Amino acid sequence: xxxxxxxxxxxxxxLGLAALSxxxxxxxxxxxxxxxxxxxxxxxxxxxxxxxxxPSGAQVQLFFHHAGQILSDPHDWVLLAPGHLxxxxxxxxxxxxxxVIPAHDKAMVLAATPLCGxxxxxxxxxxxxxxxxxxxxxxxxxxxETMRGTLTVTA
Amino acid sequence: xxxxxxxxxxxMAGAALFALALAPARAQEMxxxxxxxxxxxxxxxxxxHTQILMNAKNYARLPxxxxxxxxxxxxxxxxIAGEPAAFKAKVEPLLKKVDxxxxxxxxAADAHDDAKLARNHAALDTSVKQLLAAFPASVQPPxxxxxxx
Numbered sequence: 001x002x003x004x005x006x007x008x009x010x011x012x013x014x015l016g017l018a019a020l021s022x023x024x025x026x027x028x029x030x031x032x033x034x035x036x037x038x039x040x041x042x043x044x045x046x047x048x049x050x051x052x053x054x055p056s057g058a059q060v061q062l063f064f065h066h067a068g069q070i071l072s073d074p075h076d077w078v079l080l081a082p083g084h085l086x087x088x089x090x091x092x093x094x095x096x097x098x099x100v101i102p103a104h105d106k107a108m109v110l111a112a113t114p115l116c117g118x119x120x121x122x123x124x125x126x127x128x129x130x131x132x133x134x135x136x137x138x139x140x141x142x143x144x145e146t147m148r149g150t151l152t153v154t155a
Numbered sequence: 156x157x158x159x160x161x162x163x164x165x166x167m168a169g170a171a172l173f174a175l176a177l178a179p180a181r182a183q184e185m186x187x188x189x190x191x192x193x194x195x196x197x198x199x200x201x202x203x204h205t206q207i208l209m210n211a212k213n214y215a216r217l218p219x220x221x222x223x224x225x226x227x228x229x230x231x232x233x234x235i236a237g238e239p240a241a242f243k244a245k246v247e248p249l250l251k252k253v254d255x256x257x258x259x260x261x262x263a264a265d266a267h268d269d270a271k272l273a274r275n276h277a278a279l280d281t282s283v284k285q286l287l288a289a290f291p292a293s294v295q296p297p298x299x300x301x302x303x304x
Binding site for chain 2: 042043044045046069070071072075090093094095096097141142143145146148
């Protein structure tokens with residue numbers, strides 16, 4: 001066997017290992033980090049903007065700001081599992097206070113900020129779910145009828 | 156001896172006529188128009204939100220809406236503080252009527268009386284419209300965003 005053949009074999013082996021190692025790096029690539037910002041539309045019962053997007057699997061930090069000037073009603077930002085908008089709002093609209101999402105509705109919720117007072121900002125972290133469109137609402141009784149929007153999760 | 160220069164007299168008469176023509180427009184201007192619009196917007200918004208809670212028969216939550224009317228009233232009073240006394244005297248009783256009608260809605264909610272709630276809510280809606288009508292077109296707020304269905 002020529003020395004040159006041995007060197008070539010070793011070089012191929014090293015290149016192969018490097019390729020495998022890079023592939024391994026890709027598999028363990030840290031998830032994309034995304035910061036989303038949303039607020040109430042002043043004292044209007046609406047989100048601004050009412051449409052957000054992020055890639056699936058991203059580590060999302062969502063910041064919600066209560067931009068009210070006059071009305072001190074709190075708000076929150078609640079991301080719902082698909083198909084639960086009507087059921088969730090039916091319960092939320094009947095809730096006697098605005099402090100708690102009912103225990104039997106928690107399965108409908110993918111992520112939620114704490115309640116946020118006027119001129120304050122709150123944050124929630126979550127992993128973006130599978131691609132698709134997801135409703136988000138304010139869970140304070142009656143607010144979700146107008147204060148809602150869509151999170152588009154891309155592939 | 157007074158100066159009766161005809162050119163000067165004509166200019167003065169023209170200026171006086173111009174000032175008279177502007178007077179009604181000036182009367183429609185408000186000192187803090189954005190604050191007034193913002194405060195006025197809270198009333199129809201709360202009327203709509205109250206209707207949503209009535210539809211859900213959320214009697215426990217309805218009196219809370221009365222607190223929001225009070226917040227709107229305070230903001231409106233503050234926003235018109237610098238207006239002429241005559242204007243404030245016109246607005247004050249209308250605002251008091253809104254406050255009273257809002258209290259009546261809260262009282263009917265406490266009593267779980269649906270028929271009375273509907274009547275009192277209709278009265279509140281009317282008094283809010285009368286309050287808004289007392290303000291010039293330039294400060295009228297946009298209607299509240301309707302439910303998305």
